[in-house]
Amino acid sequence: MQPRNMSMSGVVDLAAVKAAGEAKAKAEQARAEAAKRAGEAGEAGPSAGAVPPSALVIDVDEAGFERDVLQLSAEVPVVLDFWAEWCQPCKQLSPLLERLITEADGRLVLAKIDVDANQMLMQQFQIQGIPAVFAVVAGQVLPLFQGVVPEQQIRETFAQLVQVAEERFGIIGIEVDPAAEGSAPAASAADEIPAGPYDALLEAAVVALDAGDLGGAVQAYKNVLADDPGNTEAALGLAQAELLARVQHMNPQAVRAAAAENPRDPAAQIAAADLDLVGGRVEDAFGRLVDTVRVTFGEDRDVVRLRLLELFEVIGADDPRVSAARTALARVLF
DSSP states (O other): OOEEOOOOTTOOOOOOOHHHHHHHHHHHHHHHHHHHHHHHHHTTSSSTOOOOOGGGGEEEOOOHHHHHIIGGGGSSSSEEEEOTOOHHHHHHHHHHHHHHHHHHTTEEEEEEEEEETTTHHHTTOOOOOSEEEEEEEEEEEEEEESOOOHHHHHHHHHHHHHHHHHHOOOOOOOOOOGGGGSSOOOGGGGOOOOOOOTHHHHHHHHHHHHTTTTHHHHHHHHHHHHTTTTOOHHHHHHHHHHHHHHHHHOOHHHHHHHHHHHOHHHHHHHHHHHHHHTTHHHHHHHHHHHHHHHHHHHHHHHHHHHHHHHHHHHHHSSHHHHHHHHHHHHHOOO
């Protein structure tokens, strides 16, 4: 079980993990501290930081992926269950995964991802069929298995995953306390955040995406930006929806063949860059377009430059890969 770095559009990679020896020391220290806290707590109540068993199985979408999966994977291995309502094998596998994750008692967390509602994540993970199961440990992806597999095989896979997380990364999981179930106070009406002026339009865009209506999602985001050009959520959503719409009916093999045969053709390189980005090859997409800007002139160069700027919007200005590509672009332009 070998991890690989995850490179995904719209997702910020975690820092590189510690060396194995340091990871083991960290794990041992964490165990000692947990034992000390448990001893001090006695019978007084739930330990600080403990979560209820229900928190071990969560629903995750594209917007919350960085927080709910990448950041959490620095504390506990996160198993990803790609599923859909119409998928009968998923209905067999998902309950089994939930039971085994709960039995793991905090050493694993299950993140359920509805592929119909999260098409970009499906494409980024290059999912060919569901159910498909991955894991993320310290920000790195581990492909586990696809389809329905026997319970014993899943148990063995999960045991190996826990071992890898502990020995290689120093990650020992999170503390679970059944007594914490249902202890969180219900939110009052006074605590609710009032809806913003564009919430309905943004929700309409999400609904359209969930239904596979990319054109409707694009229009909904444009409606927000028409009144509020500085709305960053709408700008990001529009960039992502337009990207998905462009690649929706592409033939990847034909597009890549055309790009290889025509290295100076802006349209061919732009199409290949779109596929690169959706496939999670962010640096490849940016590098391809920077190289195309270098060898083109006039209107052709401007078309490529503008598409590169659009792809920057998909990833986000704060991403270091965007900063590096902006610097490379400036060098070839000036």
